[in-house]
Amino acid sequence: MADVLTFTDRGIYCPAGDFYIDPWRPVERALITHGHADHARWGHQRYLATKAAAPVMRHRLGDITLDTIDYGDTMQIGGAKVSYHPAGHVPGSAQIRVEVKGQIWVASGDYKTTDDGFSEPFEPVRCHAFITESTFGLPVFKWTPQDAVADQINTWWAANAADGRASVLGAYALGKAQRLLTAIDQTIGPILTHGAVENTNEVLRAQGLELPQTIRVNADLNPKDHPGALIVCPPSGFGGWSKRFGPQSTAFASGWMAMRGVRRRRAADRGFVLSDHADWQGLNDAIRATGAERVFVTHGYTSQFTRWLRDQGYDAHVVSTEYEGETLDAASEDGAAQ
């Protein structure tokens, strides 16, 4: 029997439905898992995404032909039955389930299995073949619960505020920034946001998501009016952009902060370990829950994770894609909200 999904140099392709999933070259019909720049690219003729992902995609990609779908609803595209299921990565993110002649494949895009209290929580989908990312596909990556990380951030922020320092927190403009905003203790002080973050906030608020009150940093804003503030900006805001806040402590929230070497190289004062991607345990649990026998491993520690899965008895393969995982530069993700 022919494969439900194939891997081409344009992206993941479904011959039965004649569509692509998260393609990186322009195609006629693109099914998009979520709005991050490496998955939702410019230049396709028609897009399909979840209702919740649509506003961010319109904001980023402008006037595109975009159809939307609710989680769990089924749509027939050619010979394929398609449905979207929560991936827990960022608001609106989805795993795409494709069924052709009883064969079920799931392309999961980016996902995390823990509930961040903000994105629609991850739901395992039973399938025959599962396409998984492997950004943190090594056993050294183990996330601490979000509450504990939020406590660390609160302690850091409160100590800075007490010492008269601003707290500058670097996080991706789409997803991570808003997740942090909802997780932290808003009573510690005022929260200021970089334009890239605030633009995304506005889009998400407009679609009904609840976010704490934030103040956009623009040329008129006088930092002295907001002592003890937490400033949320893309990581590129460190140093140059954030200078205006005077004495400050900088921090960066990313899964990569689990490694001491990376933490030190970032030259931020603190590194908080928080990721919108699954950790080692999360990846393994998610794959097991699908019941899939075949697993295709995309962006991340592909070769190591694939070998591990084979050791566990899966029919696993490396697939090379142009997805980027959680980059430390975040150049692509910064672009997501501009």
Add this chain to the structure above:
Amino acid sequence: MKDFVTLFTAMDQTTKTTVKTAALTAYFQTASDTDKLWCIALFSGRRPKRSVTTTLLREWAAEVAGIPLWLFEECYPIVGDLAETIALVLPPAKSHEDQTLTHWIDVTKSLRSMEEGEKKETVLAVWDRLSTTERFLFNKLITGGFRVGVSTKLMTRALARATDQDEAALTHKLMGQWTPETTSFEALILTDDPMADLSRPYPFYLAYQMENLDELGAITHWNIEYKWDGIRGQMILREGQFHLWSRGEDLMTDRFPELHRLADFMPQGTVIDGEVLAWKDDAPLPFNALQKRLGRKTVPKKLLAEAPVILHAYDLLELDGIDIREKDLKFRREALETIVASCPADAPIKLSENLAPASWDHAASLRDVSRENHAEGLMLKRLDSPYLAGRKKGDWWKWKVDPLTIDAVMIYAQAGHGRRANLFTDYTFAVWNGNDLVPFTKAYSGLTDAEFRKITAWVKKNTIQRFGPVRQVSPEHVFEIAFEGIQESPRHKSGVALRFPRMSRWRHDKPLQEANTLDDLKQMLAQYG
């Protein structure tokens, strides 16, 4: 170990020296004497010896983590640190036990005499009672690899503050051959004992890279000598005992037995700062020769005859048992000259000559030919300067000769370690030999983080083949490689080996075909090798 973890975390989380010093000072004000002594020992490179082989630790960690050994081995180069890799893969501890730093070091030491089975049981039990950071520190202790981003100098400053002592005096107390087993905090730090350690060296005075020649004033105020390309050393003769220290505070006395003769010719209470050089028939040998000596703790006769060393004397720090570092260089040099002159002509010592150039232009021309004289450039020392401790600006400058350079093609890339684990930073470079590219050196420094990120993105898209962690990339980028010397090397395909190669420039402007050739390298070898 809670307070030590707090100290370590505080220092690890900041790049600011003031914050590090404050954290250390706080620790020195509150910790117990034995903990403090161990802290000083650890931060000054006096680590307990490794008590378990890393092979065993890897196997145990993989076993406890429930992963195959190959997967552990894959994680290690990515994390870049064995102790950390172990700390990260282990499952969360089942309980927690807070003990002093000294307690954990005692456990470490007790491991040494245990049978393998008992060792394993002990280590696994410890892992199961510690937090991730504590595990990391404990692993560092048992692997004998405890290194933290704190200089001895910074640690000394904090200790001076906490104990209200003079920093320079304390620096002196901390040098030499002590360990926490052979002394106490009281004896080492709090007691003044002039007889304490006859082998104790003075901190070396280190020069800064020359910044602005115009600010140096009249050349007659300067002692100008070659910057010799050997091993900086401090010779100490006190009460019949002869010692030779390296700048890294290593005792090198036994490595250079031919220098022991010097004890016969000099007065007791003599301390000389100089450079150990391989020297034969009144001329220096290539650095290669000295390198052969460095690899050995004891020296076979044949090598001793092939590559004998002498001490090139720069400065005198102690005269007749009196510390004269406060006196000016002119005084110290004169006293040094007298001592060297009183040695027989065949004694393994030579005064590093003051070249006394007539003008700065003259000095510059001497610098230009320093490589031909087996020197790395010039040393400029103000004649009225005292001998200071550490790297201080103003009185001493090194004026290095420009490095040699060659334009080469990048052909392999590999991810870096530790703080560069997620970037491709280690490259192999090649030069043309006809239509072939012959690899001749690796280099992994000299570029900015932004450049490394750019190349990393490029490498990911331009990999031709993978060999384990190494990626062969399409030959496209040309880099200028700077290096300090070149020597023959039959072990290398190209037949040459470079000293201190690094990337000095990314030659975006240079087409691939215009990179240098193997013949160019061979010509350099003939000229400077």
